[in-house]
Structures are given as structure tokens and as C-alpha cells.
Amino acid sequence: MAEALLVVEGVVKEYGERVRTRALAGVDLALDKGELAALIGPSGSGKSTLLNIIGLLDRPTSGRVVLAGTDTTGLDERALTALRARTLGFVFQFHYLLPAFTALENVMLPAWGDVGLPSRAMREQAQELLRAVGLGDRMGYRTTDLSGGQQQRVAIARALSRRPALVLADEPTGNLDTASADEVFGLMRRFNRESGTTFLVVTHDPRIADRCDRIVEIVDGRVRSDRRGPSR
Amino acid sequence: MPFEWFVALRYLREEKAQTALILAAVSVGVSVIVFLSALINGLQVSLIDRTLGSQPHVTVHVPREVPRPLVYAVGDRAIARDVQAASQRLRSIDQWPAVMAEVERVPGVTAVSPMILGAGFAVRSDAKEPVMVRGVDPERYGAIIDVQRRMVAGRFDVSGGDVAIGSTLASDLGVGVGDKIRVVTTEGVEDVVTVAGVFTLGTEGADRTWLFTSLRHAQSLYALPGGATTLELKVADVFDAERAAGDVRDRTGLDADSWMKLNAELLAGLDAQSSSKWMIQFFVVVAVALGIASVLVVSVVQKSREIGILRAVGTSPQRVLRVFLIQGGVLGLAGSLVGSGLGGLFAKLFEGLARGADGAPRFPVQLDGALFLTATGIATGVGLLAAVIPARRAARLDPATVIRNG
Numbered sequence: 001m002a003e004a005l006l007v008v009e010g011v012v013k014e015y016g017e018r019v020r021t022r023a024l025a026g027v028d029l030a031l032d033k034g035e036l037a038a039l040i041g042p043s044g045s046g047k048s049t050l051l052n053i054i055g056l057l058d059r060p061t062s063g064r065v066v067l068a069g070t071d072t073t074g075l076d077e078r079a080l081t082a083l084r085a086r087t088l089g090f091v092f093q094f095h096y097l098l099p100a101f102t103a104l105e106n107v108m109l110p111a112w113g114d115v116g117l118p119s120r121a122m123r124e125q126a127q128e129l130l131r132a133v134g135l136g137d138r139m140g141y142r143t144t145d146l147s148g149g150q151q152q153r154v155a156i157a158r159a160l161s162r163r164p165a166l167v168l169a170d171e172p173t174g175n176l177d178t179a180s181a182d183e184v185f186g187l188m189r190r191f192n193r194e195s196g197t198t199f200l201v202v203t204h205d206p207r208i209a210d211r212c213d214r215i216v217e218i219v220d221g222r223v224r225s226d227r228r229g230p231s232r
Numbered sequence: 233m234p235f236e237w238f239v240a241l242r243y244l245r246e247e248k249a250q251t252a253l254i255l256a257a258v259s260v261g262v263s264v265i266v267f268l269s270a271l272i273n274g275l276q277v278s279l280i281d282r283t284l285g286s287q288p289h290v291t292v293h294v295p296r297e298v299p300r301p302l303v304y305a306v307g308d309r310a311i312a313r314d315v316q317a318a319s320q321r322l323r324s325i326d327q328w329p330a331v332m333a334e335v336e337r338v339p340g341v342t343a344v345s346p347m348i349l350g351a352g353f354a355v356r357s358d359a360k361e362p363v364m365v366r367g368v369d370p371e372r373y374g375a376i377i378d379v380q381r382r383m384v385a386g387r388f389d390v391s392g393g394d395v396a397i398g399s400t401l402a403s404d405l406g407v408g409v410g411d412k413i414r415v416v417t418t419e420g421v422e423d424v425v426t427v428a429g430v431f432t433l434g435t436e437g438a439d440r441t442w443l444f445t446s447l448r449h450a451q452s453l454y455a456l457p458g459g460a461t462t463l464e465l466k467v468a469d470v471f472d473a474e475r476a477a478g479d480v481r482d483r484t485g486l487d488a489d490s491w492m493k494l495n496a497e498l499l500a501g502l503d504a505q506s507s508s509k510w511m512i513q514f515f516v517v518v519a520v521a522l523g524i525a526s527v528l529v530v531s532v533v534q535k536s537r538e539i540g541i542l543r544a545v546g547t548s549p550q551r552v553l554r555v556f557l558i559q560g561g562v563l564g565l566a567g568s569l570v571g572s573g574l575g576g577l578f579a580k581l582f583e584g585l586a587r588g589a590d591g592a593p594r595f596p597v598q599l600d601g602a603l604f605l606t607a608t609g610i611a612t613g614v615g616l617l618a619a620v621i622p623a624r625r626a627a628r629l630d631p632a633t634v635i636r637n638g
Contacts, residue, residue, distance in 0.1 A: 057544060057632035078548065085546025096541045100246040112235045113547035158545065 004066075005165055005198050006031040006054060011063035013049050013221075023049040025221035026063070033165070036192045036199045038209040041218035047202045048170055050218065054200065055168045056084045068165055085114045089159030089197075093171035097143040097154055103130060104139040107157045114162070129157040133187055149180030156187055160197065167191075169201040173208055185211060236551055239542075240558040247531065251563070254527040258567020259574060261520035262611050265513050266575025266603060271582070272509045274598040276502050280470060283495055286433040286442075288345075288376045288464035289473040292335060292480055292488045294323050322350055322418070324459025331484050332463055338479045340467045343375035346460035348450035352417040354397070354443060356405045363401065363443040365417060367450020376464045379431050379444065385409045386429030390446045394428035398439035402430045415443070417453045425449075517610060521618040524563055528556060528622035532629075539626050540634025549627035556623030557616055564615020568608040576604070 013024040052058040107126040133153040173181035217225045297318040348367035380388040386409035467476045473490035480488040579597040586594040
């Protein structure tokens with residue numbers, strides 16, 4: 001059995017002070033290295049909440065998350081930020097690129113913001129990633145001058161820039177037309193195969209989910225089904 | 233370039249309108265500070281210059297005579313007495329050359345000049361004007377008050393029996409260079425002297441009553457052979473005069489008055505002027521700080537999503553904090569550089585516009601490096617301080633909330 005990269009145990013998340021809303025009602029999930037898993041479920045089922053908790057952007061009300069062998073329960077903000085920077089990559093539905101910066105700068109920012117000073121290696125790696133996502137000729141463009149598919153590809157390049165063990169993608173193709181969606185998923189699949197990067201992809205699109213190795217379905221804050229996808 | 237600087241400068245460049253607006257506000261504020269300081273400092277320096285143009289920094293003279301009882305009440309003997317204030321006669325400082333040598337050793341003293349200062353009349357035909365006779369050693373006296381530079385006619389040459397008199401006195405007597413006048417002193421000594429020069433020191437009292445002659449001549453006019461009634465001092469820092477006067481008192485036992493004591497009203501006026509200057513500057517600084525803070529607060533709100541993304545991709549809260557601190561500091565620094573330039577320019581323009589009849593500026597301004605440095609330092613510091621609250625707010629933004637809410 002492959003090594004577990006991510007272990008989620010009994011994670012509960014509640015919101016609100018007086019009226020408690022339970023977004024997650026005890027989730028258990030484990031991801032192995034090299035998996036490309038889809039997280040599906042109806043709106044409001046808790047997919048994005050779970051993704052935020054796995055992404056260390058949010059803390060669970062109870063339960064624990066072990067990421068790359070580190071139990072994140074007691075970590076302070078600084079340690080969480082460091083762990084996030086070194087193990088995780090994010091791709092959001094709305095690419096969340098920084099419009100004030102060029103495509104190349106956006107891809108460099110995670111490493112730059114972590115280390116402090118830019119380096120030639122950092123730049124070269126970012127250029128390589130942008131070429132890999134087919135944007136070798138758009139590096140100096142402001143992200144606002146790129147199409148939706150191109151923006152999402154920059155976001156993928158950015159997510160991969162720190163060579164993360166796990167990339168969390170929240171509806172990465174949700175805003176794209178079919179052709180662009182295929183292209184973007186194809187990229188994720190390629191990086192998954194070529195570099196063994198693990199992906200957890202939240203999606204509404206059954207076509208995308210069906211092409212993943214594994215499909216985890218969440219309903220009402222619980223894992224309802226967890227099956228191997230048809231692609232395996 | 234370090235990450236924080238890169239992000240901070242990029243955002244300042246991106247938001248051109250906001251950046252320009254706040255730069256303008258800081259510049260205007262700093263230019264007001266620079267302009268006001270230059271003007272008020274200039275006025276103060278020129279006022280002090282004018283005051284000290286006809287005054288030594290410190291005057292040393294013998295203590296006033298005090299009434300001395302002829303009998304003392306001793307033991308069981310009581311006396312009834314009627315104390316009369318002692319009359320003050322002109323007296324020489326005892327062993328003044330030795331005293332002068334002692335005074336020259338007081339720290340801060342740069343020049344000492346002996347003088348006989350007495351009253352008398354200048355007479356020419358019908359005109360009889362009261363004068364203050366000043367017997368001086370011209371070389372030494374030049375270091376105290378540069379009369380030679382203020383001559384309007386003739387020369388400051390008081391050798392032999394010649395005198396130099398104030399311009400008002402000259403016109404009251406109706407005399408010019410080369411004319412003869414009679415000097416009658418309070419000691420009853422009379423002499424006929426030649427006017428060698430006419431000066432104007434810019435103060436009515438001096439120009440109306442001063443009469444310079446040589447120390448030796450004055451000694452004979454006042455029957456004080458070899459004497460000097462007064463020592464006049466110059467010190468390196470004019471505002472150090474009172475301290476120097478105190479030192480002289482301690483060392484010599486003589487009376488020493490600084491110009492500061494003799495011009496207490498002027499100094500009080502200058503103090504009040506300085507206080508109002510500080511008040512205005514304080515409020516300008518507060519306004520500048522509020523301006524920078526409000527722009528940065530708005531900027532943090534506007535960019536909260538982007539800050540959340542930066543945090544999500546691994547930027548630490550400390551780096552986010554520094555991004556906004558740098559923005560505040562840069563805004564303060566850049567604004568103060570522009571403002572210093574503008575303020576200096578305004579001050580020079582103002583000085584050039586308002587000129588008196590003699591072409592000298594009516595409002596002399598004083599610009600110096602220290603003023604610019606202080607203004608720049610204050611504005612940069614204020615920029616940093618003003619950025620603290622917005623920066624902390626940005627650093628505390630929760631990436632998950634931002635991402636969740638889009």
C-alpha cells in the first residue's frame with residue numbers, strides 16, 4: 001500500500017455563535033501519494049469547507065488533519081503558513097491570480113514570498129512551468145490580459161511552483177468552456193503522471209470526476225461514497 | 233528586490249490615482265512645514281541679528297554700589313537708621329587687563345573688548361545733544377560689533393582725538409566727516425574732536441546717541457586714567473550667552489548681563505512665535521498621518537482578497553505587515569522629498585517677492601539641511617506610524633474567510 005500523504009480523521013466544522021451550522025459532520029479521508037482524486041457532492045455539502053481545512057486555511061472544530069506526516073492540530077499560524085507554503089498548492093475556481101502582476105510574477109510569488117529574495121533558479125523554474133502549461137509566449141502579460149483558460153493555467157503553474165506534494169483544486173474548470181476545461185484537466189493529469197503530484201479536485205462536472213483515479217462523494221457533511229474511478 | 237518591497241511598490245504604482253493623491257497631500261503638508269519653519273526661523277535670526285547688531289552678547293561691569301552702614305547693631309544695642317540708596321559713580325573695573333584675561337578663558341567666549349562707557353553732551357553751535365561716549369580699542373571692538381561695516385561716511389578711525397558718531401546724531405548736530413564738535417562729559421571735562429566717520433547700526437537709540445572714541449581719549453574725558461568701566465563679550469553660540477555670563481560672574485565676582493537677560497521681552501516674543509510654529513506643524517503632521525492612514529486603510533479593504541491569496545499561497549502575516557509599512561514609509565519619504573523641494577522653492581520665491589526699499593528681503597528665510605532632514609525624517613516616520621494600523625489589519629486577514637467569500 002502506498003504511503004498516506006493526507007489523513008483526515010473525524011473532522012467536524014461548525015459555524016456561527018448562537019445558531020450553530022454544521023458544515024462537516026465527521027469526515028474521515030485518506031489520500032495516498034500520487035493519487036488524483038475528485039471530491040464531488042451537491043452545493044452546500046461541505047466540499048469547499050473540507051478543502052479549506054485540508055488546505056490549512058481553516059481549522060476544524062474537532063478532529064484532526066495529518067499532512068505529510070505532520071499533525072496540524074496544535075500548530076500556530078506561523079507554522080501553518082510554513083507548512084502550507086512547502087506542501088500545498090492551490091487552484092481556485094476563480095483563478096485568484098493577482099491582477100497587478102504578470103503571469104511570470106504570479107507564478108514566482110509563492111516561492112518569493114516564502115524565501116524573501118528572488119533567485120535565478122526561481123525565475124527559471126517559473127518560466128519552465130509556464131512553458132509546460134503552454135504559456136511560454138505570455139509570461140510578461142498581465143493576468144487581466146489573458147483568457148479564462150489561460151488564467152487557470154497560470155494558476156496551475158503557480159500551484160505547482162513550490163513542487164507541492166498535494167495540490168488542492170476547487171472547481172478548477174467551473175468557469176471554463178469544455179475545450180478549456182479539458183485542457184486544464186489534461187494538465188493536472190500530466191503533472192500527476194509525470195511528477196507524481198497528488199491532486200484533490202473539487203468538481204461539479206461528472207466528465208472531470210470520471211477521469212479521476214478516485215471519486216469521493218460528500219453529502220450533508222459526511223463521506224457518502226468513496227470509489228475508484230473508471231480510469232483505473 | 234525583496235518580496236515586500238516588490239509587492240509594496242507594485243501596488244503603489246498600480247494605484248496611480250490614490251498614490252498621487254496621498255503624495256500630493258504629504259507634499260503639501262511637508263511644504264507647509266518647511267516654508268513656515270524657513271520663514272519663522274529666518275525672521276527670528278534676522279531679529280536676533282538686528283538686536284545683536286548693536287549689542288554685545290555679554291556685558292561685564294562693576295557691581296552697583298550698595299549703602300554701607302556706619303554702625304552695626306551689636307549685642308544689646310539697637311539702632312534706628314534711615315537707609316539711603318547709594319549713588320552710582322563711574323568706576324573702573326579693578327585690574328581690568330587681568331580680569332579680561334580671565335574672562336577670555338571662559339568656555340564659549342570668542343572675543344572680549346574693554347570700554348569706557350559714560351554720558352555727556354555733543355555740542356555744536358546751538359545744538360546740544362545727549363550722547364553715550366564709548367571709548368574703545370577699535371581692533372578689539374570690531375570683533376564685538378562690526379562698526380566699520382556699517383559706516384555711511386568716513387571711517388571708523390578713533391585714533392587720536394577723532395570720533396565716530398551715529399547718523400541721527402550727525403544730522404541733529406548738522407555735522408559731517410571732518411567737522412569739529414565739542415564733547416562735554418559728566419565729569420565736567422571738555423574737548424573738541426573731529427568727526428572721522430558716521431555709522432548707522434539700525435537701532436534708533438544707537439544712531440541717535442552713540443559716540444565712539446578711543447579708549448585712551450575716553451579715559452582722559454572721564455578722569456579714569458588706565459581704566460575701563462565695562463568689558464564686552466562675544467560668545468560662539470548666542471543662546472549660550474546666559475550660561476557664559478554666569479561663568480563670568482562666578483570667576484570674576486563682577487556683574488555680567490547677557491543680551492538674553494536684557495532682551496527678555498524679545499525672547500519671550502520669539503518663544504511665543506516658536507510655540508505657534510510648533511502647534512501649526514503638529515496639526516499639519518496629524519493631518520498628514522490621517523491622510524496616509526486613511527488611504528492605506530481603504531487600500532487594505534480594497535485588496536483584502538489579494539492579501540488573502542498571498543496568505544493562502546504561503547506569504548507570512550509578517551511579510552504582509554511589512555508590505556503595508558513599506559507603503560506608508562515610502563509615501564511619507566517620497567512626499568517629504570517633493571514637499572521639501574516645494575517648501576524651499578516657495579520660501580525662496582516669497583523672499584524674492586517681498587523686498588524693502590534697499591533691495592534686502594523683507595522676510596528673510598532660513599533654509600538649511602537640518603530643516604529638510606527633520607521634515608523628511610518626521611514625514612517618513614509618520615508614514616510608517618500611520619501604516620501600522622492598516623498593516624496590522626492586513627496581516628490579520630484570515631485567508632480562508634477571504635477565499636470563502638470570494
